[in-house]
Amino acid sequence: MQKDIYVVGLLVDERGSKAPDVQQVITRYGSNILCRSGIPSPSRERGIITLTMEATRDEYQRLEQELQSLQGVTVDSIHFSQPESFQVCETN
Template sequence: MQKDIYVVGLMVDERGSKAPEVQQVITRYGDKILCRNGIPSPSRERGIITLTMEATGEEYQQLERELKNINGVMVDSIHFSQPESFHICQ
């Protein structure tokens, strides 16, 4: 099954109260995440997280559904389809 690269952006409102639930979802997909970066917004009420992951379309869609089910979390992504000959450095 082909795995592609997804760069996923999360905007988390009320990050202080939503962070534990968001973290639980991200942890479940930890074996697919290549890189994670998080920064709070200047107001500190909103957080921004970016994830780079290597996953099948189905795996990505499940992550996205779980995150979007958390009230106050917005998700957007960029999808890069990998040709068979392209490999991620390990």
């Protein structure tokens, strides 16, 4: 099954109290995540996390649904289809 690239942006309200729930979901999909970055600002109630992941459409949709089910979490993404000849990660 083809895996594509998804760049996923998360906006997390009430960052201090929601972070553990968001982290649990992200951890479940850790094998698909190529890169994660975040802007944790203690003086702000909002946090921003970006994920770059290599996943099938079903894997991405499950992640998105789990994150959107968390109150105060907004999810948006960009999808890049990969031609079969392009490999982001090679397994040795």
